[in-house]
Amino acid sequence: MRALTISSHGGLDRLELRDDVPTPELRRTTDVRVRIRAAALNHLDLFVVQGLPGVTIVPPWPLGADACGTIDAIGTDVTGIAVGDYVVINPGISDRTCDYCRQGEQSLCVQFGILGEHFPGTIAEYVVVPESNVRVIPDTVSPEDAAAFTLATLTAWRMIVTRARVQPGEDVLIWGIGGGVALAALQICRDIGARTWVVSSSDDKLRRATELGATETLNRTKVDVARVVRERTNKRGVDVVVDDVGTATWQQSLLSLGKRGRLVTCGGTSGPIVETDVRRLFWNQWSILGSTMGNDAELDAIIAELRAGRLRPPVDSVFPLTDARAAFERLSTAEQFGKIVIRVS
Ligand SMILES: [Zn+2]
Numbered sequence: 001m002r003a004l005t006i007s008s009h010g011g012l013d014r015l016e017l018r019d020d021v022p023t024p025e026l027r028r029t030t031d032v033r034v035r036i037r038a039a040a041l042n043h044l045d046l047f048v049v050q051g052l053p054g055v056t057i058v059p060p061w062p063l064g065a066d067a068c069g070t071i072d073a074i075g076t077d078v079t080g081i082a083v084g085d086y087v088v089i090n091p092g093i094s095d096r097t098c099d100y101c102r103q104g105e106q107s108l109c110v111q112f113g114i115l116g117e118h119f120p121g122t123i124a125e126y127v128v129v130p131e132s133n134v135r136v137i138p139d140t141v142s143p144e145d146a147a148a149f150t151l152a153t154l155t156a157w158r159m160i161v162t163r164a165r166v167q168p169g170e171d172v173l174i175w176g177i178g179g180g181v182a183l184a185a186l187q188i189c190r191d192i193g194a195r196t197w198v199v200s201s202s203d204d205k206l207r208r209a210t211e212l213g214a215t216e217t218l219n220r221t222k223v224d225v226a227r228v229v230r231e232r233t234n235k236r237g238v239d240v241v242v243d244d245v246g247t248a249t250w251q252q253s254l255l256s257l258g259k260r261g262r263l264v265t266c267g268g269t270s271g272p273i274v275e276t277d278v279r280r281l282f283w284n285q286w287s288i289l290g291s292t293m294g295n296d297a298e299l300d301a302i303i304a305e306l307r308a309g310r311l312r313p314p315v316d317s318v319f320p321l322t323d324a325r326a327a328f329e330r331l332s333t334a335e336q337f338g339k340i341v342i343r344v345s
Pocket residue numbers: 094095096097098099100101102106108109110111
């Protein structure tokens with residue numbers, strides 16, 4: 001089959017579109033095979049190309065975590081999915097047997113892995129996943145929207161709803177508006193009835209975020225974000241900060257956070273090491289919350305939102321598979337507003 005692969009780590013020159021990747025076969029009786037229609041990029045894909053500590057790839061390694069497609073084959077014990085169904089894929093793979101899985105917390109699984117990172121990825125003609133990792137969606141959702149939806153929306157849902165428990169009327173600061181998780185977080189907070197403070201270096205992205213319902217906009221190249229937040233909240237600060245940038249924003253996040261505030265993070269695109277003054281942590285009674293992907297119940301919740309037309313991921317651009325490297329180059333510039341999609345078939 002055709003797939004976008006790497007065979008060694010490094011820069012984007014390692015990307016290789018190949019026609020000779022073995023088509024994956026069903027491994028278990030509960031597996032399904034998806035013929036991919038469209039895939040979407042996440043920052044994770046750039047990290048995989050560069051190489052992640054403790055993660056070993058088997059060349060040629062198909063990249064990609066997000067995708068949608070049509071069911072092409074099902075195992076003998078698959079009951080809820082049929083050949084021909086139009087589905088989105090949840091890229092988080094769990095063993096479904098450990099204590100966390102049995103509690104319904106699949107993204108805490110001790111064997112948790114992600115398509116494209118720990119398992120062959122979705123920028124390929126076919127992917128095999130467990131039945132529990134696909135959800136049927138209506139034909140009215142375009143392949144581009146469907147491919148762009150799952151990872152970012154699921155991640156943001158768990159961060160906002162489950163971990164930070166954002167309430168109506170609360171103030172939520174969201175860094176890097178334009179990224180998929182940030183845009184999903186903005187829409188989820190908007191629908192809850194929270195006030196959103198979005199940050200970007202681009203006035204154009206801030207304008208577009210306002211159209212999506214952002215309450216306050218902050219251009220970090222023009223203003224001191226924490227100072228402006230303090231001024232506009234009568235020194236109180238915000239209730240919640242959504243920070244997936246890490247090193248570059250951590251201090252400003254903490255300076256923006258009010259007493260009893262919650263900082264929720266799902267990553268560190270600028271760097272993983274941050275510094276926190278423990279005296280300010282206990283005095284202000286902050287909560288620092290980590291979050292990764294989401295569980296099956298959260299997946300069902302976001303699919304219900306998709307079906308109802310409430311949450312749709314902004315799509316920045318769509319590239320053909322033959323031009324996948326240009327898609328990765330656009331992702332690496334961080335100029336996108338929304339998801340970058342690759343049309344596979
Ligand atoms: Zn498990």
